[in-house]
Amino acid sequence: MINKIKNKVTPVVMIGPATFWLILFLLIPLFLVIGISFLQRNGYGGVDMVFSLQAYFDMLTPEYLKIFIASFRLSVATTVICLLIGYPFAYVIAHSSEKAKPFLVLLLMLPFWINSMIRIYGWNTLLRSSGIINNVLISLGVVDVPLEMLYTDGAVLLGMVYDLLPFTVLPIYTSIEKLDPTLLEAASDLGATKLHRLVRVVLPLTMPGIFAGSIQTFIPSLGLFYISDMMGGAKTMYVGNLIKNQFMSARNWPMGAALAILLIVITLVLMRLYTKVGSLDDMV
Amino acid sequence: MSNVKDVIVKLTDVEKEFDGVKVVKKLNLEVRKGEFLTLLGPSGCGKTTTLRMIAGFSNVTSGEIELEGRNVADLKPNERDVNTVFQSYALFPHMNVEDNIAFGLVEKKVPKAEIKERVAEMIKLVQLEGLEKRRPAQMSGGQKQRVAIARALINRPKVLLLDEPLGALDLKLRKQMQLELKHLQQKLGITFIYVTHDQEEALTMSDRIAVMNDGVMEQIGTPDEVYNRPKTKFVAGFVGESNILESYVTQVDEDLLHISLESGKALLHAPGFKNEEMIYICVRPENLLLSETKKEHFSIRGRIVEHVFAGSVIKTVVELINGQKLRVARHPNEEEFEVGTYVYVYWHPKKAIIVHTVEEQIYNVIEGTTNRIYEQLGEKYSPSAREDSHDQ
Numbered sequence: 001m002i003n004k005i006k007n008k009v010t011p012v013v014m015i016g017p018a019t020f021w022l023i024l025f026l027l028i029p030l031f032l033v034i035g036i037s038f039l040q041r042n043g044y045g046g047v048d049m050v051f052s053l054q055a056y057f058d059m060l061t062p063e064y065l066k067i068f069i070a071s072f073r074l075s076v077a078t079t080v081i082c083l084l085i086g087y088p089f090a091y092v093i094a095h096s097s098e099k100a101k102p103f104l105v106l107l108l109m110l111p112f113w114i115n116s117m118i119r120i121y122g123w124n125t126l127l128r129s130s131g132i133i134n135n136v137l138i139s140l141g142v143v144d145v146p147l148e149m150l151y152t153d154g155a156v157l158l159g160m161v162y163d164l165l166p167f168t169v170l171p172i173y174t175s176i177e178k179l180d181p182t183l184l185e186a187a188s189d190l191g192a193t194k195l196h197r198l199v200r201v202v203l204p205l206t207m208p209g210i211f212a213g214s215i216q217t218f219i220p221s222l223g224l225f226y227i228s229d230m231m232g233g234a235k236t237m238y239v240g241n242l243i244k245n246q247f248m249s250a251r252n253w254p255m256g257a258a259l260a261i262l263l264i265v266i267t268l269v270l271m272r273l274y275t276k277v278g279s280l281d282d283m284v
Numbered sequence: 285m286s287n288v289k290d291v292i293v294k295l296t297d298v299e300k301e302f303d304g305v306k307v308v309k310k311l312n313l314e315v316r317k318g319e320f321l322t323l324l325g326p327s328g329c330g331k332t333t334t335l336r337m338i339a340g341f342s343n344v345t346s347g348e349i350e351l352e353g354r355n356v357a358d359l360k361p362n363e364r365d366v367n368t369v370f371q372s373y374a375l376f377p378h379m380n381v382e383d384n385i386a387f388g389l390v391e392k393k394v395p396k397a398e399i400k401e402r403v404a405e406m407i408k409l410v411q412l413e414g415l416e417k418r419r420p421a422q423m424s425g426g427q428k429q430r431v432a433i434a435r436a437l438i439n440r441p442k443v444l445l446l447d448e449p450l451g452a453l454d455l456k457l458r459k460q461m462q463l464e465l466k467h468l469q470q471k472l473g474i475t476f477i478y479v480t481h482d483q484e485e486a487l488t489m490s491d492r493i494a495v496m497n498d499g500v501m502e503q504i505g506t507p508d509e510v511y512n513r514p515k516t517k518f519v520a521g522f523v524g525e526s527n528i529l530e531s532y533v534t535q536v537d538e539d540l541l542h543i544s545l546e547s548g549k550a551l552l553h554a555p556g557f558k559n560e561e562m563i564y565i566c567v568r569p570e571n572l573l574l575s576e577t578k579k580e581h582f583s584i585r586g587r588i589v590e591h592v593f594a595g596s597v598i599k600t601v602v603e604l605i606n607g608q609k610l611r612v613a614r615h616p617n618e619e620e621f622e623v624g625t626y627v628y629v630y631w632h633p634k635k636a637i638i639v640h641t642v643e644e645q646i647y648n649v650i651e652g653t654t655n656r657i658y659e660q661l662g663e664k665y666s667p668s669a670r671e672d673s674h675d676q
Contacts, residue, residue, distance in 0.1 A: 185341050186374035188361040190439065191391035200387075204378045 001094055023249040037257035055258035064242075066138070071239040074153075074228075075221040079168075082217045083210065085161070086168035089207075091202075093169075094176040105173070108166050121229050127155055127231070151233035154248030159227040164220060168213040175209025216272045219267050239263065290354075291441055292317045292475050293338060298347035300333050300499075307333050309499040310345070315443070315477060322478045324486040325496035326522065331479045333348050335445050338477065338666060339368050360392075367436035369446040373428045375420040381407070381431050388439040406434045409468070426457050433465070443475045451484065462488050464570045471667075484521045484548045487511060513637060520566035520639040527572065527610045528639065532562045539635060547604035548584035553633040563638050568614035569599065571635035574627045580632035588612065588621045604627060 040052040058064065095102045111119060127130050129146040137143045149155055170197075179202065187197040225240030236244075240257060246256030287299055295316040300308040308330040315321050323331040336342040340348060340361035349356050358362055367388070375384050382403055382668055389399045410430040418582045420428055427447060436444055450458045451463075466489045469476045469620050487507040494504040497517070516521035517528060531550070535542035539555045544561070552565060586602040589609065593599075600612045600621070609628060621627055 007484055076660060180372070180374065181374060182370050182374040185361070186368070186370060186376070187387070188341075189339060189366075189368045190388035190435065191362045192387075193362060202377060205376075 007113065033257045034259055036253050037261050039254050041254050043267065043273045045253075047253050052254070052281065055252075057252040059258060060253060067120065067237050067242055069240060070236055071222060074157065074238060075218050078164060078212050078221045079159055079218045081157070081161050082165050082168035083214060086165055086213060087172055087210070089165075090169045090172035091174055093173055094179075105132040108169055111166065116163055117226055117230075120163070120227055123155075123159055123162065124150065124230060150231060151235060153232065153236055156228045156232040156236070159231040160221055163227060165222070170211035171216060172206060172209040175206040175212075179205055190232050212274060215270050219270055223263055224265065286463070290316045294348075294350040294353075295338075296348045296350070297336075297344045298334070298337065298349060300330070300337060300342065301345040306345075307499050311501055313501065313504070315475060315492060318322045318473050319477055320466065320476045320478065320488040320489060320492040322480060322486040322493045324480060324493050324523070325484060326481055329496045330499040331481075331496050332447055335368075335447055335477060335479050338443070338615045339366055340364050341444050346491050353614040360539070366444040367439050367441040367444055368443065368451045369429075369432050369436050371448045371451055373420070373432040375422050375431055375435070375666055380417045380425075381412060382417055382485075384420070384431055385435045385438055387435060394441070395396055402438055404669060406438045409437075410434045413506050425452050426461065429453065429461065433468070437464075437468075437472065441474065443477060444469075446476060446478045448480055449478075451480075458485070465489065467506070480646075487523070493523075497522070514566060514639050517564055517566075517639045520637065520671045525611055525613075527569065528564055529608070530562070530564055532557055533557055535559065542581065545584060546606040547586070547608065550584055550630070550636075551580065551581040552636045552638075554638050565636045566639045567631050569611045571631050572610060573630050574600070574602070574612060574614070574619075575623065575630060575633075576621075576625075576627060578628050580629045582628060585626060586629055586630040587626050588623050590623060595665075599619075602627065604629075 036047055037055055039047040040049055040050040040054065042048045093101060093108070096104060125130075128134070129148070129150070129151040131150070133149065134143075138146065139198070182223045183205070184197060184202055187201045192200060223240045223243075225238070225244045228236065228238050228241055229244075239262075243256050243259045243263070246259065250256075264270040291314045293313070295311050295313040298308060298311040298313075299306060308327075311330075311334060313334075320551055323334060333342060337344050338351075339599065340356065340359060340363075344357070351364065351366065359539060376387065379387070385406055385479050386399050389402060394402075406644045407416060410433055412427065412430055412434070414421065415427060418427075420431070423431070432449070439449055446465075450461050453461060465476075477487075487510075490507055492504060492506055493510045495502045495510060497518045503519045505513075510519060510523050514523060514526075520526045520528060531543040531545040534543050534544045534549070536557060536559055539553055541552045541554055542558055543550050543565070557563065582606065586604040589601040589603045591598050591600050596615075597613045598616055600614055602610045602612055606611065612629075618671055
């Protein structure tokens with residue numbers, strides 16, 4: 001009898017708090033966001049309890065479309081650059097000696113221990129007109145006037161790549177790491193040079209890692225707002241900033257909520273693609 | 285020795301060291317064109333390392349490897365005219381059967397039409413028709429093995445290296461593939477260097493067998509030579525079952541030796557031995573005979589311990605008075621002995637083989653000790669002295 005009660009109570013005690021936490025801080029806010037996106041804004045920065053699709057229609061106007069395109073382009077550029085840097089990076093780590101490997105992976109993880117916003121401030125001090133780089137260049141006589149590096153689109157891209165590179169490298173590193181070394185030997189044995197080995201064997205077999213790395217870079221890059229705020233001076237508007245502005249300054253909550261839902265939908269579609277490719281990986 | 289022209293792979297004093305441990309020691313080997321040579325030995329004996337050095341995956345620490353008279357030290361694996369069949373098959377999982385087989389030809393920039401023709405021919409040769417578009421993950425071990433063989437053979441290598449290629453297959457399939465591989469080799473006339481730890485496989489397939497133990501080549505010869513005339517105790521014990529007995533010569537009667545063992549007297553046919561010499565002899569289980577009555581010149585006595593039924597033969601274990609156990613293979617229709625009865629053990633004098641004289645063994649022990657002393661001295665005095673001692 002007591003055992004029976006115990007059997008029923010134990011699981012509730014074990015997973016209850018976590019479930020409660022998720023409901024309180026994830027599920028309820030999510031439903032709030034969905035709900036608000038279908039309401040009407042009122043003139044005082046709040047919402048009226050009236051059903052409306054206005055926010056969704058507004059998204060189709062040219063101004064908003066321009067922001068979407070700018071965001072999309074930034075995210076694609078970030079992902080491509082992260083891949084171009086990240087793949088060789090991952091390859092070098094995976095092929096370094098067993099002693100050096102844990103250290104190199106640690107170096108890759110190290111930035112995670114410091115708040116991302118603080119790290120971006122670090123870039124700020126490096127790049128600004130009176131920053132370290134400009135000071136060095138001026139004192140060396142390379143330039144007369146400080147270079148305008150901060151508050152440019154290039155600076156935003158740099159910040160994004162810097163922030164998201166580990167997310168690209170780790171899945172690629174894992175896929176290179178688990179590549180069977182005898183496959184490389186087989187390729188050499190059959191006459192392949194190092195370059196051909198990379199193109200014909202290594203790249204195709206690490207495709208799942210490349211795909212996972214791309215998605216893990218692309219998804220957060222769409223939503224990041226503080227990098228473009230802090231390094232781009234909010235000159236170019238991206239979806240992330242737009243959402244933040246709708247809630248904080250423009251006080252158009254339905255619009256902000258609708259944009260957030262758009263991001264969630266895009267993320268879900270990409271995640272679905274990702275799991276599909278993941279299952280392909282198992283088949284190989 | 286063979287004609288120089290016929291030698292396709294030649295290893296001269298090849299040695300390999302991993303972290304200061306020698307896994308291959310002073311290996312000399314000549315592989316003849318068109319032969320099926322097997323490197324046989326227990327795991328860790330250096331046979332796979334030797335194969336990897338010929339393929340180019342591993343550098344020699346010292347010594348030379350020649351392929352068709354040319355030193356291959358500076359050639360990378362992709363520049364050597366040899367191909368390998370890997371133990372794990374190492375098929376490219378992202379390519380189908382056709383693309384896997386064509387891999388080497390694409391690298392050689394063979395025209396597409398010719399590739400197609402040769403791949404089709406190869407697929408027919410290894411009997412994989414109908415599976416052209418399959419991926420490795422969709423095939424059985426035996427089928428994957430055929431793809432691996434086809435992928436290597438299509439390049440028409442001078443030498444095909446096979447690293448325990450049948451190790452992962454079940455017994456029946458393995459036996460079938462052994463014969464198929466042998467026939468394939470005879471048909472194509474390509475030199476095969478085959479690595480295995482399975483002595484039965486080696487005896488079935490090879491033209492010659494090189495038996496390796498602890499990085500040293502103990503004996504090289506035809507399967508018949510290695511089985512019927514093993515030169516060392518190790519070869520006698522590793523290739524086929526054998527009973528090894530320690531004895532000394534009590535009387536020489538022309539080519540017949542009267543010998544004395546701990547457990548009795550025996551007779552043996554071997555020319556060139558002196559009185560009172562210590563020798564090790566090896567008798568195969570199928571050559572040991574049992575009798576209730578004493579045979580002339582034999583007085584080895586033992587007790588039947590057990591009978592093990594093994595299909596076509598019954599393996600009888602006989603314990604001698606000194607505790608040594610002999611394995612005797614007998615036919616089921618032979619006279620039966622109850623477990624526990626005492627019997628006499630004898631053999632045809634020509635069916636016992638001398639595998640090791642005690643002098644040889646003592647010599648080996650002395651040599652080993654001398655090397656150790658040199659090494660200790662070397663470590664004490666100079667780093668170069670240590671290397672010199674290896675060359676002794």
